[in-house]
Amino acid sequence: MSAALEFRGINHHFGHRVGRSGAMREVLHEINLAITAGERHTLIGPNGAGKSTLFNIACGALRPNAGRVILNGTDITGLAPFEISRRGLARSQQVTSLFAHLSVRDNLRCAVLGADRRRYAFWRPLEGLTAVRARAEAMAEAVGLAAELDRNAGELPYAAQRALEIGVALAGDAKVVLIDEPTAGMNQDESRAMVALIRRLTEGRTLLLVEHDMDVVFGLADRVSVLAGGALIATGTPDEIRANTQVRDVYPTAEDANA
Amino acid sequence: MTSRRFQWIAFAALLAAPPLFFEGGFALTLASQAGIAIILALSYNMLLGQTGLLSFGHAVYAGLGAYAAIHAMKLIGAGSLPFPVALLPLIGAVAGGTVAVLLGYVSSRRGGLTFAMISLGIGEMVHAAAALFPALFGGESGITADRAGMRVTTSVADTVAIAAQLGLDFSSAHAVCWLIAAWTLASALAMYGFTRTPLGRLANAVRDNPERAAQIGVDPRRVRWLVMIAAGAFAGIAGSLSAILFEIVSAENLGTPASVAMLIAAFIGGTGAFFGPVAGALVYTLMSSAVAAVTPAWPMYLGALFILIVLKAPGGLASILVDARQSGIYGRFGSAVMGLSVVSALAVLAGFVGLVESAYALAGSPGTAAGWLATLPGGRATGVVLSAALLMAGREIRHRLAARRPMPPNAAALPEHAA
Numbered sequence: 001m002s003a004a005l006e007f008r009g010i011n012h013h014f015g016h017r018v019g020r021s022g023a024m025r026e027v028l029h030e031i032n033l034a035i036t037a038g039e040r041h042t043l044i045g046p047n048g049a050g051k052s053t054l055f056n057i058a059c060g061a062l063r064p065n066a067g068r069v070i071l072n073g074t075d076i077t078g079l080a081p082f083e084i085s086r087r088g089l090a091r092s093q094q095v096t097s098l099f100a101h102l103s104v105r106d107n108l109r110c111a112v113l114g115a116d117r118r119r120y121a122f123w124r125p126l127e128g129l130t131a132v133r134a135r136a137e138a139m140a141e142a143v144g145l146a147a148e149l150d151r152n153a154g155e156l157p158y159a160a161q162r163a164l165e166i167g168v169a170l171a172g173d174a175k176v177v178l179i180d181e182p183t184a185g186m187n188q189d190e191s192r193a194m195v196a197l198i199r200r201l202t203e204g205r206t207l208l209l210v211e212h213d214m215d216v217v218f219g220l221a222d223r224v225s226v227l228a229g230g231a232l233i234a235t236g237t238p239d240e241i242r243a244n245t246q247v248r249d250v251y252p253t254a255e256d257a258n259a
Numbered sequence: 260m261t262s263r264r265f266q267w268i269a270f271a272a273l274l275a276a277p278p279l280f281f282e283g284g285f286a287l288t289l290a291s292q293a294g295i296a297i298i299l300a301l302s303y304n305m306l307l308g309q310t311g312l313l314s315f316g317h318a319v320y321a322g323l324g325a326y327a328a329i330h331a332m333k334l335i336g337a338g339s340l341p342f343p344v345a346l347l348p349l350i351g352a353v354a355g356g357t358v359a360v361l362l363g364y365v366s367s368r369r370g371g372l373t374f375a376m377i378s379l380g381i382g383e384m385v386h387a388a389a390a391l392f393p394a395l396f397g398g399e400s401g402i403t404a405d406r407a408g409m410r411v412t413t414s415v416a417d418t419v420a421i422a423a424q425l426g427l428d429f430s431s432a433h434a435v436c437w438l439i440a441a442w443t444l445a446s447a448l449a450m451y452g453f454t455r456t457p458l459g460r461l462a463n464a465v466r467d468n469p470e471r472a473a474q475i476g477v478d479p480r481r482v483r484w485l486v487m488i489a490a491g492a493f494a495g496i497a498g499s500l501s502a503i504l505f506e507i508v509s510a511e512n513l514g515t516p517a518s519v520a521m522l523i524a525a526f527i528g529g530t531g532a533f534f535g536p537v538a539g540a541l542v543y544t545l546m547s548s549a550v551a552a553v554t555p556a557w558p559m560y561l562g563a564l565f566i567l568i569v570l571k572a573p574g575g576l577a578s579i580l581v582d583a584r585q586s587g588i589y590g591r592f593g594s595a596v597m598g599l600s601v602v603s604a605l606a607v608l609a610g611f612v613g614l615v616e617s618a619y620a621l622a623g624s625p626g627t628a629a630g631w632l633a634t635l636p637g638g639r640a641t642g643v644v645l646s647a648a649l650l651m652a653g654r655e656i657r658h659r660l661a662a663r664r665p666m667p668p669n670a671a672a673l674p675e676h677a678a
Binding site: 059060061080081082085086090091093097098099100101102106107109110111113114115116118119120121122123124125126127129132168169171172 | 464481485
């Protein structure tokens, strides 16, 4: 079993040290975590534990102060977000982040183009790239937006935007997928539908998921890692995590969930 | 699709009408200027409307394209460059595009405010640099060339040059108007085609959300850069056409005021629709020539119109048309409320114009309308009072009309998923 995505000795802090005693908040401390190819791995932890920071480091939005990020055996630390994306790592945002004035079809089409060598072509019509269009429409179908293809992303209801968010992340066919709190702000039905969608679309891919809803976490994950206060305190199967007393101390809701 | 085709036919007819129906004079100059303004506004909108880049330096590309063209014209006129005058805009396009390769590299790293500030700085720097090289930029007076001189044949080499000119004689304003109309149509078609390419669509994605674009594998900087090069090339085409039309290029063509004129034209017309900037360019040309012919206050009116658009219809004239169609306003023409609304708007406009014209007359530069106001019994004072009364009355009526208007049904409804 090889690691699809690996964090090696990641340290990160925000702010600058002023003199000897300046305020410098450490956000991540010595994170070592290997996500096995093909597994669904969930990251849990209280607010401010550093989960989103770790995501930002993985996708290149932040550069860690120390440590390496390895994607499929290649060091991607310090690469620009678009370069990391082209190497097959996709990310969906916690806060919905779409192309608001483009249609659902074009949102997905841009995502397909982003992974295509013809992305910057200006000598041929976009409509001529039938495979790109077909892929975009198939993805719309997969996330349940086939009826909304011509609607602008900014006009969609919230749950539909969340679904499109997942579709945009996956339309480029990335093999490693990072999804940040996909069910945040959803009611139970919407949340269930989202979990089913993620389960379906991440089949055969490697998934790293941040989630607060314990039903979602233990229902979807092969393995769970717990981040607290910027440090990784446990990694294991859902059952191991539930039984871990150290986890219960920092994350009491972990025992509430009954798988 | 058919409506799109109709728009293009209407656009082509609009471009062809002036040279078809006029032999010369003001109308042809106006039409020629409008064509150039249309290319500039459309190329500006490749940046603003399509890529979300607010530029205060787009005149750099148009101006340097114009300089390239005027130097080529001088060489053609001297018989040392066998190149068809009709294809001079290609030289401008190469010049504008090449300059954008260099300057775009510097300024494309960031969008938003950073891009706007850098474009302003670059515009000022290029304008200042032009003063340093009078041989290239002609200093205060600019560089001049003579279109008519390009037909004189004295040697074999010149005969080759004339043959290359395809027998077209561009000494007449009429021929130039045709030339500009043809290049305007070709440029507009090319720029429309650009919006429908992969790069064109990714430009929209970078406009809407550059961070997300990067996450799906698109380099926002590369997209901005490529769009800048394309927009710079089209600006260069417009610049060369102005060199051919006016036979003079000066540092003014490079300056920030020239860039701002493109911004105003594109925005008034509407940056969200492809043909929006065309409407804006027409309005701008009419203001700066036809309105300017009767009043020195035309920049006041242009500024007022710009502010009105920014506040009331940020989608520009194009969005006003679309909104009017969607709200079914056309069906209400002829109703009493509609009539009152139009009359009151005209009253506000007349009052505003009356006050501005009176102020200009008072300051010693009267326009045509100030002359009419002076003929009123009581003279200028009556004009001021009357204008103020019209303005206030019109405003009051509009205020009351607005209070009576029912809320549109969808504005009253709560948005879905309101927290």
